[in-house]
Amino acid sequence: MMFRRLTALLACLLGIVGAAFGAGDWRVPALTKKLSNGLVVVVSADHSAPTFGLCISYRIGFRLEPEGRTGFAHLFEHMMFEGTPVAPKGTFDRVIEGGGGSNNADTRYDFTEYVDSAPVSALDPVLWLEADRLRTLDFAPEHLDNQRKVVEEEVRVNVLNAPYGLFYAIDLPGKAFDRFPNAHNFYGDFRDLDAAKIQDVEAFFKHYYAPNNAVMAIAGDVTPAEVFAKVEKYFGAIAPRQVPPKPDLTEPPQTAERRSTEQDTLARVPALAIGYRMPPRHSQEAVVGALVGELLHNGDASLLYQALVKEKKVALEVNGGVNFVFGNPFEYDGPTLLTSFIIYPPNLKADDVLTAYDAALNGLAAQGPSPAALARISAKMQSDWYSNMEVPIDRASLLSHATLLDGTPERVNEIPNELARVTAQEVQAFAARYLVKTNRTIINRVPAPPSGGKDRGEKGAR
């Protein structure tokens, strides 16, 4: 969700949604080939328009950035656009935008993706550029100094100068988890960002940016045979490298509710963030959890909107879901949360909101969803999931992530069936087991008077 440039943050906040229902039988084609250097290539042909979308995802996200280097995975993402010895800074955008396209990148917990979209006439130069920056980069210190400043402005605009400061995405995991990989500030402490050296950039590149640590998906007006041949031509000679093994990310169990209050000198209306720890990613319960997250938060028909905004009148806005705001509820591969972000009226107390919130969740645990409610959310998730695969760039992104995290692009077509099989009993059992006080963390963020010009801790730890 930390983009190289500002794009879809709003879309994220409004709830990028995933999951589906199998009734429609709309499937996207996907053919896979693994190069001898380990690069996995997925192709999904769609000849409805003469364009293509490309997504190359590397199995490195902010979860694995080293201690003392918070924010580094994202800072590194920016360095991928700073040129190479043969294609100096500026070339990349010049060729892609000048070819009628655009590009971007973003860093998530467990991967970093680089995306390009262009008329199909630009396919060869785009593949050449992506291969070029996988060989090596221009490790010039002035590029790091420049992008460090840019990233610090990104943090200011999205965190330090923004009401709420993404506390539901940064502070909440910080309190809900106990171990550094899952709990640290992924956007980066300014002391850590300032301390990053060009040697760190080189080491990170060497460790993680290897063809055998990546999945590239291409969707659009192409044929699999054509793409496989071109990828072999441009990427085939890049040598595989040893990638560090994935460390153990397991959290010690949570045994008690965790509650805290934060003061916000920029906000004028109070807000709550509530996070429940989720079951392991590769489990049937994770599929149920994805559905429950949407049942609670997806749109005006959702359980929490109806209960908190309409019936009890204790909230202005309710947003959330599993993996909120880091993508859809399947785009992670480690400890994660089902999050509710609630903005509530200034004349109420947090407990007024929580009482109504608990009543809604307890109801779900006691009775489960009605058959109609379950059918509705299945249809909505199917519809939303389809939209995530409508245009080539989004489809490439989804296919790349599924292949990286599940080993097969077909997961994007299977998730609808998996969700369609979720029963009311499973939802009820999930709510009873996971949506309980001892499994949650709550932050109440309240407006505070202006600090009067005191240092607001830009250089301090968050």
Next chain:
Amino acid sequence: MTRRFMAILFLLFLAVSPAVGTEKETPLPKGLPPYGELKPFPAPQTTSQKLANGLTLWLVPRRGFPKVSYALAVRGGLAADPQDRPGLAELLTATINQGTATRTARQIAEELQAAGGDLSANAGIESIVITTSVLASNAETGLAVLADIVRNATFPDDEVDLAKINAADHLQEQESDPSFLAERALARVLFAQHPYGVTSLTQDAIAKTTAQELRREYARRFRPDQAILVVVGDFDAMKMVASAESLLGNWAVPSTPPVPAVEKPSLVPPHAVFFVDRPDSVQTTIALGSLGPTEGSADYAATQVANTLFGGMFGSRLTLNIREDKGYTYSPGSFLTPRRTVGSFQIWAAVRNEVTGATINEIAYELNRMATTSPSEEELLHAQRYLVGNQAIDLQAQDSVGRSLARLWVLGLPPEELGRESERIGKVTIRDVDKAAAQYFPAARQAIVAVGVEKVIRDQLAPFQLEVRAAP
């Protein structure tokens, strides 16, 4: 009356190799392969017709992707709000889905969710646009709910009361967001008392608006002869026309006059600094702006190209300067916002406090450079290709096609414009860009809004010796 047409978006690859740099440009890498042969880009194929009651219907059937997107627009947005109820259109859109003669708010939400959709109702400057996107198998349900909302909304008293309370708190929340503050201030600076100056509600308007007023404004704006329905996606055109006829064909035209057209503003915004004091800000949110061309005007395409190479894409002069060279900001940009009678040109950047003045200096330099010197051939070509290619990519999404077509209608333009825009962009010359830039880009023409700590803004901008006052 049915008219079919098929426009072609020309992709303007005037040369097949990217290697068209001038002496100013670094040569491209030796091994970089050239662009391939260009394929023409088919513009969305639109069927246009009018029902007997005057409702305009634009249909874009596209097989394959199994969803259908609806966009229903009516004339009369924020600029049509009563003078003592600025922003009323936002309350109207917040409550239009809160009940009809036969459906409660909850039933509306649940029926749409079951069809795979959400309802989005947005108050624009000159229109209100309601959209929903549903599974193709439930296309009929989507249209039935949409038609019910635009014809039979009841604005129940209790729902309006709740919406007003929430709107008051929501406005308070919005006022903590520097972009909201900058946008509101810039509109007021550019348009003063003219209706285009309204971009949001005020606490006073929220307090005074009644359910009865909402019903009256709804009746005034939601009428078939001042509305369009755009449908894009996987549907049968004949069946869709029949559905539209049956659900909307007997929507009666009132005898009262429609919302009058907005008059063209005559003022010239001042070249001065307007600040919004926001204590504890660690950045200054800068927004410069001036009046610009309308979408129908002869110099619009040239201004679009000028805007793109100035600040409308990543490889633009503004981004390369204040982000990629100086590191002052994360996401700078410039854009054109056309309205029916006049447009605006805006430049935005959020920068750390200590480089507020330096950023204004660089923006002024780049603006005046545009106004006084010509771009290179490669810059022109880069901007043209970027605009045409990315518009074509954007129009692959159903929702984008629906919104784009509804926008054209609101601006009084025909659907063929989707193809013509690209043709016109392709014909823009360096001379055209020079002329547009000389007219709209001079720094001395721009009003400057700055949201942040007042003292920082005053100190940082003192060297420019501009008048500094609190934003209206």
